[in-house]
Amino acid sequence: DECGGTIEIWLRKHALNFTRATRHPFILSIRDGSVDIASFKRWLEQDYLFVRAFVAFAASVLIKACKESENGSDMEVLLQGISALSDELAWFKSEAEKWGVSLSGVSPQPANLSYCRFLDSLMSQEVEYTVAITAFWAIETVYQDSFAYCLEVESKTPHELKETCKRWGNAAFGHYCRTLQKMANRQLHKAPGDVIKKTEATFLQVLDKEIDFWNMSHG
Numbered sequence: 001d002e003c004g005g006t007i008e009i010w011l012r013k014h015a016l017n018f019t020r021a022t023r024h025p026f027i028l029s030i031r032d033g034s035v036d037i038a039s040f041k042r043w044l045e046q047d048y049l050f051v052r053a054f055v056a057f058a059a060s061v062l063i064k065a066c067k068e069s070e071n072g073s074d075m076e077v078l079l080q081g082i083s084a085l086s087d088e089l090a091w092f093k094s095e096a097e098k099w100g101v102s103l104s105g106v107s108p109q110p111a112n113l114s115y116c117r118f119l120d121s122l123m124s125q126e127v128e129y130t131v132a133i134t135a136f137w138a139i140e141t142v143y144q145d146s147f148a149y150c151l152e153v154e155s156k157t158p159h160e161l162k163e164t165c166k167r168w169g170n171a172a173f174g175h176y177c178r179t180l181q182k183m184a185n186r187q188l189h190k191a192p193g194d195v196i197k198k199t200e201a202t203f204l205q206v207l208d209k210e211i212d213f214w215n216m217s218h219g
């Protein structure tokens with residue numbers, strides 16, 4: 001169920017790490033309106049490169065779902081997710097143009113490279129679907145939770161950044177993340193102990209990588 005799944009238990013157990021990833025000073029600065037636009041532009045450039053790598057990771061998760069015959073509906077959810085990433089790449093290009101940012105000459109910062117190498121390691125055939133789908137859920141959920149926080153009624157998010165926040169903070173993306181959460185929980189429910197342990201460690205690694213990624217915006 002919604003409250004008693006492994007993911008819900010981990011979210012309570014690791015609440016401090018999750019909060020560090022979703023209430024980062026960069027996100028707080030967007031929410032209180034004090035955000036440094038140079039930081040925002042650095043984040044935009046780096047996240048464009050990240051999303052390109054994330055597409056390949058998403059495709060690898062889709063392949064794992066296809067190979068697990070009971071996961072016909074998982075495959076459809078992930079295929080939709082990949083199709084949304086196509087729109088997301090187009091959005092990055094138009095958003096960059098709006099801010100006068102050139103995406104063609106951007107080189108990845110160390111934290112971005114490290115995150116992309118981590119995604120690469122999760123793409124291996126030996127990595128279980130349970131581990132991969134939980135990492136995928138965590139990566140999407142950190143952005144959902146962070147940007148939804150910038151859209152709460154009390155927030156003072158600058159008008160020019162509202163569209164960015166809505167990209168991940170909108171209700172439909174929230175629903176998508178909850179669907180991914182159910183998929184991860186279903187896998188974890190039938191997984192052996194060693195895979196559950198490995199998945200929990202991977203979840204914590206995602207949170208650490210997300211924190212390092214936000215830190216890049218400082219420059």
Ligand code: HMH
Pocket residue numbers: 047050051054139140142143210213
């Ligand atoms: C670093 N994490 C990072 N970038 C993103 N675009 C997402 C998560 C959400 O897809």
